Amino acid sequence: MPGKINVGILFGGKSVEHEISVRSATNVAANIDKAKYNVELVGIDKKGGWYHCASVNQEITKGDPVSLRLSSKGHFFYNLSRDEEILLDVIFPVLHGTDGEDGSIQGMLTTSGIPCVGSGVQGSANSMDKYISKRLLKEAGVPVSKFLYANFRQRDSLNFQDIATAVGVPFIIKPACLGSSVGVSKISNESEFTKAVQNTFTYDNEVIFEEFIEGRELECGIIGNSQPIATNPGEVVVSGDYAFYTYEAKYLDPNAAQIIIPAKVPDQIKNSIKYWSVAAYQALNCADYARVDLFLKADGTILINEINTIPGFTDSSMFPMLWNDAGISYTALITKLIEMSLARTKEKQRLETNFAAREYQS
Ligand SMILES: Nc1ncnc2c1ncn2[C@@H]1O[C@H](COP(=O)(O)OP(=O)(O)O)[C@@H](O)[C@H]1O
Ligand SMILES: [Mg+2]
Known part of the structure; x- marks a missing residue:
């Protein structure tokens, strides 16, 4: 019988959604098929420290500190206290928001050559940035609300009337790259506008205004x-x-x-x-x-x-509940995600990384 696959679950993170990630990862670790997978838990504390943990909880710093080890063998984490490599075949990042869902961790994992469950650098970055998402969706013909972009340098020239004319009243302001509704406000008049603009720019240098959708x-x-x-x-x-x-x-x-x-x-x-x-x-x-x-x-x-x-996997999260309703249990869902990620990696390995120019260009 082939051996078990080593899955690294990444959780926590330097993000406003740290606690949600811990709750999500608790469920992923509890429901993963133990007959198929060995699980290694790597927690990231709120300051950005990485630890090899025995269980998923808020006390991440009680784990052993880990460092990154980039090797052609694909060993990615190194347990510094135990002086040993943490063997991983695939990583499941259960991180929400900044640094976890925006392509940065995905880039690090890609560089290390380790398969990673979920969207890669480009898909993650595209989806995290609401301005870029909207532009790509619009270009693809996908229906989206009317929107307008502004960055911090333009803030003094922004005025309520111009935005009202472009997208209608009331409208919404939101940070381009955040989540959990942080910095999102509904605006109906000038005074709300002034307050909301100031508030949203404390969270992001880029914001979007959108028509308010009643729906x-x-x-x-x-x-x-x-x-x-x-x-x-x-x-x-x-x-x-x-x-x-x-x-x-x-x-x-x-x-x-x-x-x-x-x-x-x-x-x-x-x-x-x-x-x-x-x-x-x-x-x-x-x-x-x-x-x-x-x-x-x-x-x-x-x-x-x-x-x-990286949608929530908590007890009250929509994503696993939707799949459960579709007849796919929590455990089967996690297996599917890991299998898809490994299959994608195999497809990539097909690609040549050396280019023998003379052969093709003569
Ligand atoms: N254009 C809009 N019209 C009406 N409500 C909106 C609009 N955009 C956002 N909202 C409200 O704000 C919430 C958070 O905005 P969203 O774009 O989903 O950002 P987040 O990533 O913070 O969840 C939405 O769930 C919705 O209730
Ligand atoms: Mg939302």
Whole structure:
């Protein structure tokens, strides 16, 4: 019988979503098929220190410090306390937001030659940046809301009226590269505009303004590479006490949002949602899996909002619940993601890395 595959689970991270990552990784570690996989846990604390941990929890620094070891054998982490290499066949980064979902870790893993579950550098970076995403989606014909981009250097010349004319009132301001609704505000007048612009620029040097979409918030799970498939959409119903799905509604108020799986939408609209979700995933060059978030207006219009390349895996996370509803258990889902990643790596190994110019150019 072939040996088990060594899977490294990366969790924590220097991100506002550190705690969510710990909760997600707890579930991934608990549900991974132990008959197929050996698990090594590598936690990143909030200051950016890396540790080899015995279990997934908040006390990451109790683990052994690790360093990176770039070798042609593919041994990537080195346990400094035990003076030993941590053998890994594939890494599953269960990190959300900055430094984990934006392509930076994916770049590091790619450079090290180690297979990594999920989108690579390009798909991750495309999806993390809401301005770049919107441009790529629009170019691919995927429906998105009206938007306008601004960077920090332009802040003094920004005015409410110009943006209102371009995208309509009310409108939304959001940081280009953040998550968890941090820095997102709904703006209806000049004074809200002044306050919100100042606030959002404290989180990012780049922001986007979008028309405010009055609609339902739906999410689809996607898996696959050459022929990605989408789940039926689920719905997040946010209580009327909130202007939109704010940070507070997401994480602080347990009664603020209700998740409905599957969302109640007519079949024809459901099929369009699945179609556009797959189109969005492909337009951004995602790999293995992602969660696509969208709005559905009362008149049936679908607008893709954003793509999360490492969606939550917590107990209340939509992505695993959507797949469970589609008949794929948590354990089977994790196996699928790892297998897809390994298959992709094999495909890449087919490529020649030496170019014998004379042979082809004579
Ligand atoms: N154009 C929009 N119209 C209406 N609500 C929006 C719009 N953009 C964002 N929102 C609200 O803000 C929330 C967070 O915005 P989102 O773009 O999803 O960023 P994040 O990455 O922080 O989740 C959304 O879930 C939604 O409730
Ligand atoms: Mg969102």
